[in-house]
Amino acid sequence: MNIIERYESEVRSYSRGFPVVFTKAKGAILTDRDGREYIDFFAGAGALNYGHNDEALKQKLIDYIAGDNITHSLDMATEARERFLEAFHDIILEPRGMDYKVMFPGPTGTNCVEAALKLARKVTGRRTIVSFTNAFHGMTLGSLAVTGNAFKRKGAGKALDDTVFMPFDRFMGEGVDTLDHFENMLTCSSSGLDHPAAVIVETVQGEGGINAAGMDWLKRLQSICRAHDIKLIVDDVQAGCGRTGTFFSFEPAGLDPDFICLSKSIGGYGLPMAITLIKPEFDKFAPGEHNGTFRGNNPAFVTATAALETYWRDDKFACSVREKGETIRARLEEMAAAHPELKPEVRGRGFMQGLALHVDGAAEDVSAAAFERGLIMETSGANDEVAKLLPPLILSEDELRRGLDIMADAVAAVAR
Numbered sequence: 001m002n003i004i005e006r007y008e009s010e011v012r013s014y015s016r017g018f019p020v021v022f023t024k025a026k027g028a029i030l031t032d033r034d035g036r037e038y039i040d041f042f043a044g045a046g047a048l049n050y051g052h053n054d055e056a057l058k059q060k061l062i063d064y065i066a067g068d069n070i071t072h073s074l075d076m077a078t079e080a081r082e083r084f085l086e087a088f089h090d091i092i093l094e095p096r097g098m099d100y101k102v103m104f105p106g107p108t109g110t111n112c113v114e115a116a117l118k119l120a121r122k123v124t125g126r127r128t129i130v131s132f133t134n135a136f137h138g139m140t141l142g143s144l145a146v147t148g149n150a151f152k153r154k155g156a157g158k159a160l161d162d163t164v165f166m167p168f169d170r171f172m173g174e175g176v177d178t179l180d181h182f183e184n185m186l187t188c189s190s191s192g193l194d195h196p197a198a199v200i201v202e203t204v205q206g207e208g209g210i211n212a213a214g215m216d217w218l219k220r221l222q223s224i225c226r227a228h229d230i231k232l233i234v235d236d237v238q239a240g241c242g243r244t245g246t247f248f249s250f251e252p253a254g255l256d257p258d259f260i261c262l263s264k265s266i267g268g269y270g271l272p273m274a275i276t277l278i279k280p281e282f283d284k285f286a287p288g289e290h291n292g293t294f295r296g297n298n299p300a301f302v303t304a305t306a307a308l309e310t311y312w313r314d315d316k317f318a319c320s321v322r323e324k325g326e327t328i329r330a331r332l333e334e335m336a337a338a339h340p341e342l343k344p345e346v347r348g349r350g351f352m353q354g355l356a357l358h359v360d361g362a363a364e365d366v367s368a369a370a371f372e373r374g375l376i377m378e379t380s381g382a383n384d385e386v387a388k389l390l391p392p393l394i395l396s397e398d399e400l401r402r403g404l405d406i407m408a409d410a411v412a413a414v415a416r
């Protein structure tokens with residue numbers, strides 16, 4: 001038994017799926033203790049959009065630490081925080097005509113979701129939140145209450161209430177309009193739906209199975225929210241920071257959410273960081289009303305600022321993500337066409353795509369076969385039915401091609 005198996009609790013999951021000890025990482029490549037290299041199609045569950053140890057980000061971090069600058073500061077004002085806010089305004093918000101307050105709610109994705117949910121309840125004075133089937137928003141009690149997965153919910157050991165789940169996009173089936181259903185629930189006086197404070201939505205459900213909502217569906221969802229004075233929260237923790245080909249995943253739908261949740265890749269270097277973007281009129285927390293010790297992770301502000309300055313000053317980077325996203329699409333379509341016996345279905349957008357295989361255990365077998373061949377990819381979906389591609393956005397065309405070749409080989413091996 002190795003030391004990990006001996007001492008770590010049963011909760012570990014990724015170290016079971018990828019049973020080696022990793023030592024180094026650069027760009028899109030991870031290396032294990034035996035010197036074996038793996039192409040990384042997992043990217044820290046979407047926290048490493050700019051890859052491992054990006055040179056520009058690393059140098060800023062080294063300089064910052066070498067200069068005895070401030071590491072931890074709760075929500076005190078620091079220069080690193082000030083520079084991040086300036087860069088986020090100049091590079092992200094202003095060019096998109098967006099006006100938001102930026103809140104630092106704590107270090108992780110679940111923290112920015114909790115803040116948005118609490119604030120939506122506070123400004124409306126209502127309790128009910130509408131979420132969607134297959135949604136994933138985090139593991140603390142508020143965000144777990146809006147997460148659909150029964151396996152994850154049951155550990156709460158208490159009622160997770162005040163949430164109503166609606167079917168996500170096409171999940172009610174062909175020809176059935178889920179938003180007609182939602183509107184009926186809102187307008188019918190005996191639907192049993194208490195008037196909601198907010199709707200929370202991922203434009204592409206990551207953990208729930210790479211389910212991409214249609215742009216028209218998202219637009220209509222927003223207009224229903226507006227018409228009924230319901231706040232719209234977009235959880236862009238996984239789909240944001242460029243993963244789908246634009247900085248915010250909802251840009252192609254032209255949404256104007258009341259609250260936006262960002263984490264994972266916002267820190268740029270894999271350092272914990274989260275922000276909740278709040279329409280100024282809803283900035284209603286009193287000082288200290290929602291706080292947390294690790295709201296001032298200055299090294300993360302430094303790498304977050306460097307990531308914005310390096311990758312988002314123009315549209316070149318986003319363009320390359322969209323182009324490579326087309327390559328991923330085409331290759332997944334080929335894999336699906338070659339193996340109808342696996343009942344395949346291509347899902348997702350940009351660098352957030354997947355191959356759903358409607359044969360029990362097939363996606364997990366693809367992930368295992370890919371790992372044996374030097375590719376790291378996870379599964380997602382209610383029954384782990386999706387082989388999920390989440391590569392770093394910076395990977396080269398050659399790395400992308402090699403990774404997709406390995407995946408195609410793994411799919412063929414599972415189909416045999």
Ligand code: PMP
Pocket residue numbers: 045108109110111113136137138139202206207235236237238239263264
């Ligand atoms: N929202 C979404 C859409 C996520 O994918 C995740 C994490 N997978 C979270 C929230 C929670 O983030 P964290 O694990 O950092 O708390």
